[in-house]
Amino acid sequence: MNVKPINELFKKELVVINMGLESFAExxxxxxxxxxxxxxKPPAGGNKKISxxxxxxxx
Amino acid sequence: xxxxxxxKDSYYDSVFLMLINKEVKQYxxxxxxxxxxxxxxxxxxxxxxxxxxxxxxxxxxxDLIIAVEAESEEVADKAIQSAKELLNKKKSESTDTDxxxxxxxxxxxxxxxxxxxxxISVPGAFAxxxxxxxxxxxxxxxxxxxxxxxxxxxxxxxxxxxxxxLMMGPDCGTAIINGKPLCFAxxxxxxxxxxxxxxxxxxxxxxxxxxxxxxxxxxxxxTGGRDLKNSxxxxxMMLMGIEALKNDPETKVxxxxxxxxxxDVAKKVINKLRETGKPCVIHFIGxxxxxxxxxxxxxxxxxxxxxxxxxxxxxxxxEKRVFTIPESEVExxxxxxxxxxSKEQKYLRGLYTGxxxxxxxxxxxxxxxxxxxxxxQTKPELVLKDPHVxxxxxxxxxxxxxxxxxxxxxxxxxxxxxxxxxKEMEDPEMAxxxxxxxxxxxxxxxxxxxxxxxxxxxxxxxxERGGYLSIVASITGTAGDFxxxxxQKKKLESIGCxxxxxxxxxxxxxxxxxxxxxx
Numbered sequence: 307m308n309v310k311p312i313n314e315l316f317k318k319e320l321v322v323i324n325m326g327l328e329s330f331a332e333x334x335x336x337x338x339x340x341x342x343x344x345x346x347k348p349p350a351g352g353n354k355k356i357s358x359x360x361x362x363x364x365x
Numbered sequence: 366x367x368x369x370x371x372x373k374d375s376y377y378d379s380v381f382l383m384l385i386n387k388e389v390k391q392y393x394x395x396x397x398x399x400x401x402x403x404x405x406x407x408x409x410x411x412x413x414x415x416x417x418x419x420x421x422x423x424x425x426x427x428d429l430i431i432a433v434e435a436e437s438e439e440v441a442d443k444a445i446q447s448a449k450e451l452l453n454k455k456k457s458e459s460t461d462t463d464x465x466x467x468x469x470x471x472x473x474x475x476x477x478x479x480x481x482x483x484x485i486s487v488p489g490a491f492a493x494x495x496x497x498x499x500x501x502x503x504x505x506x507x508x509x510x511x512x513x514x515x516x517x518x519x520x521x522x523x524x525x526x527x528x529x530x531l532m533m534g535p536d537c538g539t540a541i542i543n544g545k546p547l548c549f550a551x552x553x554x555x556x557x558x559x560x561x562x563x564x565x566x567x568x569x570x571x572x573x574x575x576x577x578x579x580x581x582x583x584x585x586x587x588t589g590g591r592d593l594k595n596s597x598x599x600x601x602m603m604l605m606g607i608e609a610l611k612n613d614p615e616t617k618v619x620x621x622x623x624x625x626x627x628x629d630v631a632k633k634v635i636n637k638l639r640e641t642g643k644p645c646v647i648h649f650i651g652x653x654x655x656x657x658x659x660x661x662x663x664x665x666x667x668x669x670x671x672x673x674x675x676x677x678x679x680x681x682x683x684e685k686r687v688f689t690i691p692e693s694e695v696e697x698x699x700x701x702x703x704x705x706x707s708k709e710q711k712y713l714r715g716l717y718t719g720x721x722x723x724x725x726x727x728x729x730x731x732x733x734x735x736x737x738x739x740x741x742q743t744k745p746e747l748v749l750k751d752p753h754v755x756x757x758x759x760x761x762x763x764x765x766x767x768x769x770x771x772x773x774x775x776x777x778x779x780x781x782x783x784x785x786x787x788k789e790m791e792d793p794e795m796a797x798x799x800x801x802x803x804x805x806x807x808x809x810x811x812x813x814x815x816x817x818x819x820x821x822x823x824x825x826x827x828x829e830r831g832g833y834l835s836i837v838a839s840i841t842g843t844a845g846d847f848x849x850x851x852x853q854k855k856k857l858e859s860i861g862c863x864x865x866x867x868x869x870x871x872x873x874x875x876x877x878x879x880x881x882x883x884x
Binding site: 307308309310311312313315316318319320321322323324325326327328329330331333334336337339340342343344345346347348349 | 376378379380381425426427466467468470473474476477479480481482483484485486487488491494495499503504505509510526527528529530531542543545546547548552583584604605606608609612613615806807847
């Protein structure tokens with residue numbers, strides 16, 4: 307079972323991209339974690355059909 | 366008078382909107398209000414409330430809807446205006462203080478090339494594609510979102526397995542990686558105990574107890590609740606977590622926590638733990654603990670899992686016990702708490718915000734005194750007829766979906782529980798109210814303070830009727846948590862609540878009190 311990247315993570319500083327609820331990013335900043343808050347929006351303006359098409363295209 | 370405003374292309378996260386919604390609802394003269402994004406579920410809800418029009422019906426999840434029913438047009442206008450002001454304030458706050466916020470994961474990675482973890486809490490319907498992107502970029506993932514399909518979960522965990530990455534979730538509320546609390550988690554001392562858990566509040570309770578017993582942790586990996594329950598998910602993340610802790614030289618003891626797993630998955634997990642060669646503590650909530658076997662130790666409750674792990678980590682023998690305070694003190698509390706109860710007082714009412722903590726109490730009571738009604742019951746005859754109304758001995762999980770439609774989880778917004786306390790106090794048959802108090806990041810800033818007034822009133826109400834209400838609570842938290850655990854404890858004790866060191870001990874004390882009044 308390959309878990310090498312997990313064990314490598316354990317040896318590094320945690321650096322986080324936060325996608326969604328902002329309070330999670332604020333909490334991480336509070337404990338000195340480098341974190342970037344994304345301005346996430348539903349893909350294709352929330353249109354499910356187009357969004358699932360985009361997902362299938364890997365976008 | 367109903368008024369609706371739809372703002373195209375302005376996305377806000379749901380927890381923030383729920384808090385705004387609460388403010389607008391409390392506006393003088395407002396009968397009802399909804400501030401939400403135009404998702405299918407929300408549009409349906411608005412239709413049911415009669416707060417709809419053509420614009421609402423064609424809204425997308427990217428459109429903001431503010432709908433208000435008020436006593437006059439003027440009030441409705443003012444309420445909508447105040448909602449907009451609150452939203453604008455938020456917008457200017459975030460643009461003032463923060464740097465540019467990327468819209469796509471690709472540009473986020475460009476801005477933060479050393480990122481190694483993505484925390485995802487976007488609506489479930491959109492979450493899987495974001496997880497896929499992150500894993501394909503070799504980033505570990507914590508997936509907080511729920512409503513992710515089983516098929517997606519399996520596919521994403523297979524992908525994580527191929528790449529050797531963490532995919533904690535879906536519906537993973539708690540993790541502690543490299544000492545850093547993610548989402549709903551507490552500040553725990555570092556040490557040599559590593560955990561993998563398929564239960565968020567379960568992980569919180571065990572890590573906090575480890576901290577209280579003077580131990581510390583290396584990692585607290587979450588898996589999401591379905592990881593072990595479903596044979597097709599097959600405990601994939603649990604097995605990877607155990608393997609990583611096995612390889613981790615800092616981890617001396619491994620702890621595994623889960624609600625009852627599927628039989629074949631349990632076997633796989635136990636075999637995997639045996640292979641590690643390290644001392645392992647296992648607690649499957651609700652299953653009878655097995656006998657110790659080689660490096661495998663079975664705990665019978667969450668606090669015991671912590672106690673066993675700390676003892677093993679220190680090379681000491683674990684002493685089995687129920688209470689950490691002297692037995693004589695426990696007896697004195699029971700005597701004091703039951704002395705002034707009226708004849709009709711006989712029932713337990715557990716009002717919980719943590720699902721696993723509710724389950725732990727429910728299972729314990731069931732073993733000892735039989736029928737416990739709950740919205741979490743697996744026995745159909747004991748499921749509460751109406752989750753909003755207690756019957757007999759009741760333990761209610763207020764974090765259940767039935768209580769959280771359109772409002773935040775009770776760990777974030779204590780008003781759900783406050784309302785329930787106000788309702789419960791009118792039932793003269795209640796003898797003990799049992800409460801959990803979950804601290805840490807993610808949780809409310811003052812959970813004890815927020816319900817203190819209603820607890821005081823409940824006590825008074827019983828006194829007026831010639832009885833006495835016993836309130837027993839436990840605090841899931843540590844001295845490092847920002848809520849200040851000592852203060853929380855003092856607040857509860859100031860109005861006569863008994864505060865125990867763990868949910869297990871609080872439940873056992875409540876049980877003793879119930880038994881005493883039944884004599």
